[in-house]
Every structure is written in C-alpha cells, then in structure tokens.
Amino acid sequence: MKRFALVLALVALVASIAGAQDIKIGGVGPVTGEAATFGISTKNAMIMAIEEWNAKGGIFGGRKAKLIFEDDKGDPAEGATVYTKLIQQDNVVAIVGTVMSKVTLAGAPIAQAAGIPMISPTSTNEKVTLVGDYIFRACFIDPFQGTVGANFAYKDLKAKKAAAIFDIGNDYAKGLAENFKITFEKNAGKGSVVAYEGHPSGVTDFKAQLTKIIAAKPDVLYVSDYYNDVGLIAKQARELGFKGPMVGGDGWDSPELVKIGGTAVENGFFTNHYSPADKRPIVQDFVKKYTAKFGSEPDALAALGYDAMYIMLDAIKRAGSTKGTAIRDALVKANLDTVSGKVTFDANRNPIKSAVIIEMKDGKQVYKTTVSP
Secondary structure (H helix, E strand, C coil): CHHHHHHHHHHHHHHHHHHHCCEEEEEEEEECCCCHHHHHHHHHHHHHHHHHHHCCCCEECCCCEEEEEEECCHHHHHHHHHHHHHCCCCCCEEEECCCCCCHHHHHHHHHHCCCCCEEEEECCCCCCCCCCCCCCEEECCCHHHHHHHHHHHHHHHHCCEEEEEEEECCCHHHHHHHHHHHHHHHHCCCCCCCEEEEECCCCCCHHHHHHHHHHCCCCCEEECCCHHHHHHHHHHHHHCCCCCEEEHHHHHHCCHHHHHHHHHHHHEEEEECCCCCCHHHHHHHHHHHHHHCCCCCCCCHHHHHHHHHHHHHHHHHHCCCCCCCHHHHHHCCEEEEECCECCEEECCCCCCCCCCEEEECCCCEEEEEECCC
16 A cells, blocks of 8 residues: 555656646747737747747756637637636746737736736737736837838838728727828828828728728838738729828738738738848748748748747746746846847837838738838
8 A cells, every 4th residue: 555655646647747847838920810810829839939948958958838728709808718717727838929019918917916927929019918927029109100101202212192091999000001191291291191091990981081082192102911811901992093102010011911902902012020021041041941841931920939939938038947037037137149130229128220111012022121119
C-alpha cells in the first residue's frame, strides 16, 4: 500500500513538473466576423512564432510556450469575455491581442486590472496604451497613420481639397479620419476638408454619404474603414462619378479588398506597417516561411502578429520570470529588430517605427515609399 502511494506521489510530481514546462500565452483575434481575415493572419503568425521559439529550446529554462487562442468575433463584449477567460480560467501569463481597437479597448482594462502584460499587434487607436502600464502595442498609432496619409495626399498627390468617409462605430476608423482632417487642414488650410461623412456600422449602402462628398468636389477621398467597407465604398464612389485617388489606412490590407472592390480600388493608396517587397533578410525569411506554411503571402496583420509574439516572448526570456511585473519591465526595455522594423517603446508604450505607402495597381499591392516617424 505504501509502495502504491509512493508511485502515485511520483506520478503526480512528474505531471506537475511536466505541466510547469509550459508557459501559457493568451492570443486574441477575430477569426470570424467583419475582420476575419485579419484575425486569421495574426493567429497564423502567432502560431508560427511560438513554434520557432519552441524549436529553439523554448523561452527559458527549457520551458516552452503554449498558445491559447480565443476568437473575439470582432465584438467588444465577446472580447471582454475571452480576456476574462484567458486570465481567470486559463491562467495565462501574458496576452498578445487583439486586432481591432474597439475590442482591444474592451479587453485592455481587464488585463491591466489583473496585472497581465498585453501587447496588441494592430490596434492603432491612441487610447489603447493609455489604459495602463501593462498595455503595449506593436503597431504605430492613428495620429501617425492619419498624418502620413494626409501628408501623402497633399504633398505627393498634390490634392488641395479632401473629403473623408468613416465608420462612426469604429474607434480605429474615427481615429484615422480625425487625424487625417487635422493634418490635411494644417497643410492646405482651414476648410480644405470639404466633406466629412460618418456612416453607421454594418451598412452596405454608402451612396447618401458619397453623394454629399462628390458634390463638394474633393481632389482626394480618405476612406479609413476596413477592407470590406472600403471595397464597397470604392465601387459606389466610382459608380457615382468620383475619379480621383483614394487614400486609407492599414485596414485596407486584405486580399479580399480587390475581390470586393475590383478595379474601383485602382488609384488607391494606403499606409501600412510593412511590405513583403522589403529586401531586408528578416522580411524575406518571414515571407518565405509563412508562405510555405500557410500557402499565401503574409499581409501586414501577419507581420505584426508575428512581431508582437516575438516581442512578448523576448521580454519573458529577458525577464527570466512569468511574473507580470517582471515581464512588463522587460517589455519597456525592448530593443528588437522585427519584420516591421526596429522596435523600441516610447513613454506611452507605443513603438517608434516607420510606415510604408502601398499603391493598388493592376489588382496588386505595390510598394510606393517608406515614411519615417
């Protein structure tokens, strides 16, 4: 009987030791819903990043990372639910997520309150990291992206008058549009944004807003929405007679954009975080591995998902600990070459990095230029 009890104790001890080997990392993204392609790209890249770290021996002390990924469906309420689950039930030590700013703003306060370090791959709304000192991001923020778009429209496209259309229920879209307007009017003068039209979330008919916009005769149209709306807006704008260039943000970055918008998205330009045409070895290695593994070229969402996971795993390794405070402090000191550029963090835990301009030409994304902060 004693021998049997000893065996049971040894089995329990081995199981405990084995279980301790895994460091649980939460992942969050919309793999269903309005931004599903974004979530799928980031999830794929997170998986690849963790597999690479584990193949090299894990994070520290032979301990490997285990990704527990949850679908937030692009919905803030669902986001809050899965953040709570990851922290309270799964006991993750950190979270990489999520994609959409409106959902991140629902999840970030939960991570902050629990002292769980979190890095969003792609949430560009400037309010995100202001939630607290455990909240970081891997992407540039809306003021920078909106500013770059406005400067490009004014200086490169030579636009003197601009218009903007945006989703009033999307913090990301509103943030870009607001900062585009501020910067464009700073360049071209007060009132040079001749139309500024919001639309409700979930609609597919934008002709009422576009009719007002086209009547104002802008030289350029800024469309800060996600790809699914952008494709429809572009088609309807062209049908109504708008022939000028359109400019937008990284929400355009999806293979679905051309499928939805067709030739209407030609003469379109958008700010982005990386280009697969970048010749840096780290970029080309990532593109090659991702394409081989998933059968398609990685978009910027994939690049940022990969970078965000690498930044988090690197911080945990340097911390040599799974304690939230230690990981947070290591993140603050990050200095890492990533696919989307060299990353260090400013005082608000936003990365200091460059942006690229992508042109839609002949149904493809073509690298235009790089803009430094």
